[in-house]
Amino acid sequence: MGYTSTNSLGHLNTKGDLVAGATAPNRNGVRLVATATGTMPAVEAVGDDTSVDLRLLPASTGGVQIGSSGTPMNQVIRGASTFVYPALAANAWGASTVTATGVSTKSIVSVQVPSSMSTNYVMTGAYASGADEITVGFLNNAASTQGTGFSTSDVLRWAAFNFNA
Numbered sequence: 001m002g003y004t005s006t007n008s009l010g011h012l013n014t015k016g017d018l019v020a021g022a023t024a025p026n027r028n029g030v031r032l033v034a035t036a037t038g039t040m041p042a043v044e045a046v047g048d049d050t051s052v053d054l055r056l057l058p059a060s061t062g063g064v065q066i067g068s069s070g071t072p073m074n075q076v077i078r079g080a081s082t083f084v085y086p087a088l089a090a091n092a093w094g095a096s097t098v099t100a101t102g103v104s105t106k107s108i109v110s111v112q113v114p115s116s117m118s119t120n121y122v123m124t125g126a127y128a129s130g131a132d133e134i135t136v137g138f139l140n141n142a143a144s145t146q147g148t149g150f151s152t153s154d155v156l157r158w159a160a161f162n163f164n165a
Contacts, residue, residue: 071163081099081156085121091140091141094140103162112157114155121146
């Protein structure tokens with residue numbers, strides 16, 4: 001089976017990879033990359049001028065790998081968690097911890113600044129601080145103690161990228 005005409009469903013390239021949906025060697029399609037016997041093939045999206053190396057891996061090693069040297073990722077999760085703003089003295093830093101089911105210390109997290117957050121507070125960062133939890137840092141940039149006079153609890157929207165490694 002090989003590239004025979006512009007009406008074919010795919011072709012084998014010179015390395016033995018099956019390129020499906022491509023009508024010629026450099027057309028849009030999906031390539032199943034030949035790998036060692038007994039291993040799952042990598043899957044790549046290919047196009048006229050570019051190719052994207054997106055590998056679908058066995059769950060035991062990570063579900064998806066972007067690029068041949070990328071870190072395998074096995075899950076993307078998102079959620080919303082209620083948290084309490086810390087009461088902070090003038091120009092002080094503090095943190096709140098929220099429950100985020102599915103997050104681990106291997107996760108990379110991203111959070112959305114709540115729209116109702118006091119203008120005197122600055123969200124300084126967030127990290128996966130333990131199993132099922134995210135810690136969010138705040139800075140009070142006001143000249144007085146903050147934490148009263150505005151909503152002391154809010155909803156934090158978050159996303160986590162989970163890795164096996």
